Amino acid sequence: MHTSFPRAxxxxxxxxxxxxxxxQFATGVTIITTRLADGTLLGLTASSFNSVSLDPPLVLWSLGTKANSMPVFSGNSHYVINILGADQIHLAEQFARKSENRFEGVNYSLSRTGQPILDGVSAWFECHNRSRYPEGDHVIFVGEVEQCEVTPQPGLVFHNGKFAKIDAT
Structure with missing residues (x-):
């Protein structure tokens, strides 16, 4: 159920x-990836990731409504959320830049549905594109996790406009 209230x-x-x-709120750093029907790969850096539910397994992330990739992420049935490790700042920066091919020089494999999974990430979630909610200048994507994998390692966070490494060991 979606409840709306008058604007604040x-x-x-x-x-x-x-x-x-x-x-001032430290967030993890992710790269959201997907593949178009013609095989073209698309990915972007996002720090707006969160868990929603364990049963069913749901996660969310958001994308600006004016993003060039909005039609692709809105229309594709699946995407992968790649959680970056502390040594992957270069990937976060590469996928945040405007570029024709953000995947240049990036090692990856394909999921069972053909979505790119970046090598060396600390975790990844392959999601069915379950629902989308426009709010303000962003769209909130809710993905139902179909499979995930974890490789424990120090994490990458974004805080106060800068990347930082954390080691939770």
């Missing part, structure tokens, strides 16, 4: 101050 009333809301406040 804010006076002279400062978007840059809001962004600065959000930057």
């Amino acid at each position: 009333t804010t006076r002279e809301f400062d978007a840059s101050h809001f962004r600065q406040a959000l930057s």
Whole structure:
């Protein structure tokens, strides 16, 4: 059930101050990948990832409504969420840049549905594109996890506008 409430009333809301406040929350770093019907690979860096449910297994992430990749991620049946390890800052930066081929020089394998799984990630989740919810200037994607894998290692986080490595051992 989706419940809507009247819009909040804010006076002279400062978007840059809001962004600065959000930057104080450390997030994990992911690369969301998918493959088009013609075999073209698509991927992007995202820190807006979260678990939703264990039964059924659901996760979410969000994408800006103006992103060039929005039609692809909205229309494809599957995608993979790759959780980056501490030594993969270069991948986070590569997939965050505007580029014709973000996969150049990147090692990967294909999932059972043909989606790219990046080599060396600390975990990955192959998701069925279950639902999408437009909210503000983003769309929230909810994926039903069909399979996942984990390779425990130090993690990569994003905090205060910078990448940082964590070692939870």
